[in-house]
Structures are given as C-alpha cells and as structure tokens.
Amino acid sequence: MSVGVYHPGQSPLHRLGPGTKLLMLAAFAVAVSLTDNIALLLAIGVSVLVAWNIAGLTWPQLRQNVQPLTWMLLALFGFQFVVAGFFSALDTLLSLATLVIAAALISHTTRTDDMLEALTIGLCPFTRFGLKAEDAAFALVFAVRLVPFVSAVGREAIEARLARGAGRNPLPALVPMVIRLMRETDTLSEALVARGFGRS
Amino acid sequence: MSLIDQTLNVKGLVRCAMFAALIAALGLLPPIPVPVIPVPITAQTLGVMLAGAVLGPKRGVLAVIIFLGVVLLGFPLLSGGRGGLGVFFGPSAGFLFGWIAGAYVIGLLGASSLPRLIIACGLGGIVAVYLVGVPWMAAVSDMSLSQALLTSMVFLPGDAVKAILAAITARAIQRGYPAIMT
Structure with a gap:
C-alpha cells in the first residue's frame, strides 16, 4: 500500500x-x-x-x-x-x-x-448539519486502511468463482464481494462500539 | 443513547468508509476495453453508482465524499493512480464532484426493482454527473456548453453500460443481503 x-x-x-x-x-x-x-x-x-x-x-x-x-x-x-x-x-x-x-x-x-x-x-462549519469533525477524520483514515482489505476480499471472490469453473470476469464476483464486505462491516462496528467508539 | 442506537450509528459510518474503500479498490482494476466503445471503461464509477443504490442517498453521498477526501489527502486511489489536490483542478474534475450528486440521485430514486434501479442509475450516474461535469469542463477549458457536452459524449456509451451493470449488481446485492436496506 x-x-x-x-x-x-x-x-x-x-x-x-x-x-x-x-x-x-x-x-x-x-x-x-x-x-x-x-x-x-x-x-x-x-x-x-x-x-x-x-x-x-x-x-x-x-x-x-x-x-x-x-x-x-x-x-x-x-x-x-x-x-x-x-x-x-x-x-x-x-x-x-x-x-x-x-x-x-x-x-x-x-x-x-x-x-x-x-x-x-x-x-x-459542517457540524451544524450533524457531521462531527473527528468522525470525518476517523472515516477517512479507516477507509484508507480498508482498501487493502477490500482488494483481498475481491481477489478471494474471483478465486472462488475460478474454483467453480466460472471464468475470470470480475463483475459477477462483485455481488458476493459486497455482501461479504457488508457482513464484515457489522462485525467491525460491533467491535468498535465494544471498544467505546461512538459514545457521546 | 442506547447501545443499539450507538451500534447503528457506528455501523452507518463504517459502511460508508467500507464503500469508499470499495470505490478505491475498483479504481485499482485495470480499465476494461469494450468492443464498439471508443474509451475503455473503468470500474470506479460503478462503485459510485453502487454506493448510491445500496447505501441510499445520505450514506451514498457520504461514501463518495469520504473517497474524494482520501484522494484529496494525497492517496493515489483515483483510477489511473492519480491523487492529491491536482486532480481537483483539471478539466474533468467536475465529474468527480458530479459523483456526489450522482450518488444522491441514485439513492433517492433507488428502489428494489430492476427497471427502477436502471432508471435511477441512468438519471443519477449519467444525467446528474454530467450536469456538474459538463459545465465545469466548459468553464475550466473555455469551451461552450454544447462543445463540452459533445466532448463528453465519448464517455456516454461506457457510462450507459455501467449504469445497467450497477443496477443489476445492486439488485443482486439487495436480494443476497436484505439487511442492507435497514
């Protein structure tokens, strides 16, 4: 990275x-x-x-x-x-x-x-629209950290399709990829809350 | 605030960050040449359309803004390995800002039927994006609006293909993971 x-x-x-x-x-x-x-x-x-x-x-x-x-x-x-x-x-x-x-x-x-x-x-200045500046900073840093993770999940989704003999086209792999990413998101946010993130 | 409320709040933010990372990761894929279409299509805008269709208007916009923020910070995550402040000054920078409008419109119109999703992705991912991108291009490069529009037409076939692909993908994701709609 x-x-x-x-x-x-x-x-x-x-x-x-x-x-x-x-x-x-x-x-x-x-x-x-x-x-x-x-x-x-x-x-x-x-x-x-x-x-x-x-x-x-x-x-x-x-x-x-x-x-x-x-x-x-x-x-x-x-x-x-x-x-x-x-x-x-x-x-x-x-x-x-x-x-x-x-x-x-x-x-x-x-x-x-x-x-x-x-x-x-x-x-x-955007605080009045419900955006917290430290949340924004967190989201930016977190997104950067997640890029290699997302790439790895994408690679696995393509490999899984290859293993099933489905060909190399990355587009159909996008569906299982996004679904897995959203599942991981749930786990991640629970872990974050358990560590005290988002308490106000 | 109860623990459940907190989790839901954090979940929204993490989803946006995750989609921002998805938009970035899609930009790392090499552009796909498509027969008949003059310019190869990049998968990055596909991610933008998906963000609106899957996350809804508010979070979709937030995901795109987070992605653009990361690019602004200097991470070379825009397709073609570009990043930094410079990319926001070029003639095609308006299309990047247009993504925000695009994700919003798609999220607003988005529904759980394929035909409506295709319409949403077309209106948001093409019309809304071009509504910002074309005037920007005209202003920055001293062209008239119609000339800028004509120049942008080379991207139209690719964007149309992407709008349809995004709608199909978004529908499949909604079916495979209904919890996403909450």
Missing part, C-alpha cells in the same frame, strides 16, 4: 502550515483563472517551477503529475487554437498546467497527517 504523495524535505514550503498553503492555493487558483495576460501567466508558471525546485522535488516527479493530462491538454490546445486562436489556446493550456502543478506542489510538501488535520478543521 503506497502512502500518499508526500515528499519529505526542509524547504520553506514544507514548513508553512497546511491551512495557509491550502488558502494560498485557493487564492492562486482564482488569480490564474481570472487573468488572460499571457506574460503574467508565463511568469506565474515559471515561479511555480522555481518553487518546485526549491521544495527539493525532481523533474521526473513533475512529469508524473503532468503526464496523465498530456493528451487532454494537447487536445484542448488544438481545439482552442481552431475555435478561438493561438493566444486563447495558450491561455487555457498555461492556466490549467500551472494550477495542476501548483496543487501537486502543495500535496508533495504537506504531510498526510497535517493535511488530515487541516481538512478536519475545515469540516468544522
């Missing part, structure tokens, strides 16, 4: 509080989407790349983040070029790429724990 995208380091970006970084990213997103000045966008893009370097992140990591978007960005560029001209196409391409890289930069320089804490604090 991989453990997130955090890249340890000592840079100023690493040391900034997670809440500050998230607010900065939000402001950054608004600024980048509002401006259509190519020179300004280029300057912003370059400074994001400089920050990337300062944070001690590598170029292969940058490629990893941008690569899944390459075809989409190129298609968008081509489309905008035909419909609205070169500068509009460049504007779209630059703003999107810069935003994705800036967001990745924040993710790479913020520990998952800190991000979780910031998210929990950010969820506090």
Whole structure:
C-alpha cells in the first residue's frame, strides 16, 4: 500500500502550515483563472517551477503529475487554437498546467497527517448539519486502511468463482464481494462500539 | 443513547468508509476495453453508482465524499493512480464532484426493482454527473456548453453500460443481503 504523495524535505514550503498553503492555493487558483495576460501567466508558471525546485522535488516527479493530462491538454490546445486562436489556446493550456502543478506542489510538501488535520478543521462549519469533525477524520483514515482489505476480499471472490469453473470476469464476483464486505462491516462496528467508539 | 442506537450509528459510518474503500479498490482494476466503445471503461464509477443504490442517498453521498477526501489527502486511489489536490483542478474534475450528486440521485430514486434501479442509475450516474461535469469542463477549458457536452459524449456509451451493470449488481446485492436496506 503506497502512502500518499508526500515528499519529505526542509524547504520553506514544507514548513508553512497546511491551512495557509491550502488558502494560498485557493487564492492562486482564482488569480490564474481570472487573468488572460499571457506574460503574467508565463511568469506565474515559471515561479511555480522555481518553487518546485526549491521544495527539493525532481523533474521526473513533475512529469508524473503532468503526464496523465498530456493528451487532454494537447487536445484542448488544438481545439482552442481552431475555435478561438493561438493566444486563447495558450491561455487555457498555461492556466490549467500551472494550477495542476501548483496543487501537486502543495500535496508533495504537506504531510498526510497535517493535511488530515487541516481538512478536519475545515469540516468544522459542517457540524451544524450533524457531521462531527473527528468522525470525518476517523472515516477517512479507516477507509484508507480498508482498501487493502477490500482488494483481498475481491481477489478471494474471483478465486472462488475460478474454483467453480466460472471464468475470470470480475463483475459477477462483485455481488458476493459486497455482501461479504457488508457482513464484515457489522462485525467491525460491533467491535468498535465494544471498544467505546461512538459514545457521546 | 442506547447501545443499539450507538451500534447503528457506528455501523452507518463504517459502511460508508467500507464503500469508499470499495470505490478505491475498483479504481485499482485495470480499465476494461469494450468492443464498439471508443474509451475503455473503468470500474470506479460503478462503485459510485453502487454506493448510491445500496447505501441510499445520505450514506451514498457520504461514501463518495469520504473517497474524494482520501484522494484529496494525497492517496493515489483515483483510477489511473492519480491523487492529491491536482486532480481537483483539471478539466474533468467536475465529474468527480458530479459523483456526489450522482450518488444522491441514485439513492433517492433507488428502489428494489430492476427497471427502477436502471432508471435511477441512468438519471443519477449519467444525467446528474454530467450536469456538474459538463459545465465545469466548459468553464475550466473555455469551451461552450454544447462543445463540452459533445466532448463528453465519448464517455456516454461506457457510462450507459455501467449504469445497467450497477443496477443489476445492486439488485443482486439487495436480494443476497436484505439487511442492507435497514
């Protein structure tokens, strides 16, 4: 199980509080989407790349983040070029790429724990809708822990079908898989309550 | 609060977390190429539709939000191994937010008959998701709404197949484990 995208380091970006970084990213997103000045966008893009370097992140990591978007960005560029001209196409391409890289930069320089804490604090206003922030944090961490478990249950369901000579198609295996997961859920929640979870 | 109430409350939360993990695990499956359809379909949205159909509107939405929260934290669990804040800024990020609306609509319309489940999955898993995803794509990539809609059409056949599969699967789960409806 991989453990997130955090890249340890000592840079100023690493040391900034997670809440500050998230607010900065939000402001950054608004600024980048509002401006259509190519020179300004280029300057912003370059400074994001400089920050990337300062944070001690590598170029292969940058490629990893941008690569899944390459075809989409190129298609968008081509489309905008035909419909609205070169500068509009460049504007779209630059703003999107810069935003994705800036967001990745924040993710790479913020520990998952800190991000979780910031998210929990950010969820506090929703308390009035019946959501408890610590419950939310618990659910997030628990879901991550359950992913390998769910995968294992899925594998067993597929193997059980294979043993019965039913073929390798994973979709029919989904039914016994989900039913078993829900049974395990009942056991898990009873164990949690027995350990004092959910007492208010 | 009595012990039974507590257990039911915790059970709801754990079910949502379990479904969030299911959505994540389905994203780990390689995309399945389907003949005639231009883009290979990923199983992840199947999990989103199932969450609404099996858990109902409130918990279905919560399961999707937990999953998106885990992705936001930086776990690369979105199909294709993507994760972190970056995925919420791309041109197709609106479809991720659309999942929340989709799970809600499916849960709201969801019933215990196959035809109604198919309608629910179609309206929630396609119409509601596109209602959020398409305007987002139009806004982020400076397209008009109709152009964005046209671009999204490549995903429509795959999503239609998934809506039907999700309905069939959800019905089978309801039959196999009736306690799920409580």
